[in-house]
Amino acid sequence: MRSILFVSAWLLCLGAAQGATSAPTLAPAPASTTRLDHILLWGRGIDQVTSVMAVKLGFQVRPGRDPGGVANRYIRFSDSSFIELLGITRPDPTFDPGMKEDQQALKGGPGARAFGFRSSSLDAIHGSLQALHYAVTPFFSGPDSAKPGWRLFAFDHAPLSSSTFFIDYAADYAPDQFDPANTGDYRATREHPNGxxxxxxxxxxxxxxxxxxxxxxxxxxxxxxxxxxxxxxxxxxxxxxxxxxxxxxxxxxxxxxxxxxxxxxxxxxxxxxxxxxxxxxxxxxxxxxxxxxxxxxxxxxxxxxxxxxxxxxxxxxxxxxxxxxxxxxxxxx
Structure with a gap:
């Protein structure tokens, strides 16, 4: 199963250049169902950023994947938000354009340039932003076409000073759980030593x-x-x-x-x-x-x-x- 990152980062590269949009022509869709979802945080390496978050700060870090030399791990919270940790694990990683853009901007160092809004009203927001002349991408979904766990869209030209996207998840999507039906494990992964x-x-x-x-x-x-x-x-x-x-x-x-x-x-x-x-x-x-x-x-x-x-x-x-x-x-x- 591929991480959310490996599609969302590719999409976010499309928004690397900031661009102003034209004046609004109608009111945007209500944002009451929307919240901040997660950030993509690069470390100097996956073990370095994991150590800082777990040992120095007291977060519980969950396993992810390493499909192409860029590994990811998760820190999940009881309010459904999370942090996705990223780190390069080999000298010749396979970067998608979004990862490459991040690494160039961060000069290979740690930091974050991208974040996501989560909303259960993706279609309404997508349509409203199009009507306001924002250059939004089509919808993308993953981790596979047989049973998509998430759906998102981004921007061809970033409207904000950092890259962003809108995302939502299927009710049973749990990428860091071997058994999503085990509610005890699910709850425990969202409890952190630092509170x-x-x-x-x-x-x-x-x-x-x-x-x-x-x-x-x-x-x-x-x-x-x-x-x-x-x-x-x-x-x-x-x-x-x-x-x-x-x-x-x-x-x-x-x-x-x-x-x-x-x-x-x-x-x-x-x-x-x-x-x-x-x-x-x-x-x-x-x-x-x-x-x-x-x-x-x-x-x-x-x-x-x-x-x-x-x-x-x-x-x-x-x-x-x-x-x-x-x-x-x-x-x-």
């Missing part, structure tokens, strides 16, 4: 956060809230996406956001995870990195920032889980 329960936000960084905000609003994701992240030297907008949030950011003085833009350009700057016990996540990251980490008041409440930029090419934020009417309700400046 992480949910992927709550993805942070995009570019030179113009408002450009991303405008595109998201046009795509149906409005109600943006201004936000600042002093911990990484960034400001921009928190945009609700169902129960999750997309942060469209730009540098705000010296800090990690400016360093990232200077060294590598637009990409995924960070990811936030809601945890059951912020103290446990803090202690795990402190042991992993052998340093004290201060808590701070972030966009999603009490938070810590693990020092993962050198290891992962992005920041990992843990925050105490909280329930509110909007994922951006506590993020306002």
């Amino acid at each position: 992480a329960r949910e992927l709550s936000s993805i942070w995009l960084v570019s030179a113009d956060a408002d450009a991303d905000r405008r595109q998201l609003e046009k795509m149906g994701f409005g109600h943006a809230v201004p936000v600042k992240l002093p911990a990484v030297g960034a400001k921009g907008f928190c945009v609700p996406v169902g129960p999750t949030a997309l942060l469209a950011l730009q540098p705000d003085g010296a800090g990690l956001a400016e360093q990232t833009m200077t060294s590598g350009g637009p990409r995924i700057l960070g990811v936030s995870f809601g945890v059951a016990d912020i103290g446990r996540a803090q202690r795990w990251a402190e042991r992993g990195y052998e340093r004290k980490l201060a808590t701070y008041r972030g966009p999603f409440g009490e938070s810590i920032l693990a020092p993962t930029q050198d290891d992962l090419g992005l920041s990992i934020e843990f925050h105490a889980m909280q329930r509110s009417s909007s994922p951006c309700s506590a993020a306002s400046l």
Whole structure:
């Protein structure tokens, strides 16, 4: 069974070049059934990125495949979101164009440039985006034609500063389970030693956060809230996406956001995870990195920032889980 990556990455190469779209002609389809689904995170190698996520940060990592010299593994959460870890395992890997584009942009280093929206209304969203003159691809499905487990579409020209796609899954699709009927195993794979329960936000960084905000609003994701992240030297907008949030950011003085833009350009700057016990996540990251980490008041409440930029090419934020009417309700400046 092939990973979602090996089709989605190929599709995402089509969106490597940013392009503005024409003015909207009708309202986009409702986005209430949509949420952030996953990111594609490259490591310096599959064992390196696995070690960082498991040993230093306390995530449980599940096996994947290695069909062409690019291996993948999964970190899955109880809210159905996940991270797909990627690493090169041989000197002459078989890259699809999307992988090659990622590796060129990341200069062979760690980091993430692509993420997915998950929606049960793919057909309506696809049609609405076409009506708004977005250059969307046809639908693709996998892992095989006999019993497709997922279906997705991407963009010929990326509307956002990082590549993205829309995806949905069959109800019985469980790529990291040998026996999908075993609910005990299914539940256990989504329990993490650090207490992480949910992927709550993805942070995009570019030179113009408002450009991303405008595109998201046009795509149906409005109600943006201004936000600042002093911990990484960034400001921009928190945009609700169902129960999750997309942060469209730009540098705000010296800090990690400016360093990232200077060294590598637009990409995924960070990811936030809601945890059951912020103290446990803090202690795990402190042991992993052998340093004290201060808590701070972030966009999603009490938070810590693990020092993962050198290891992962992005920041990992843990925050105490909280329930509110909007994922951006506590993020306002």
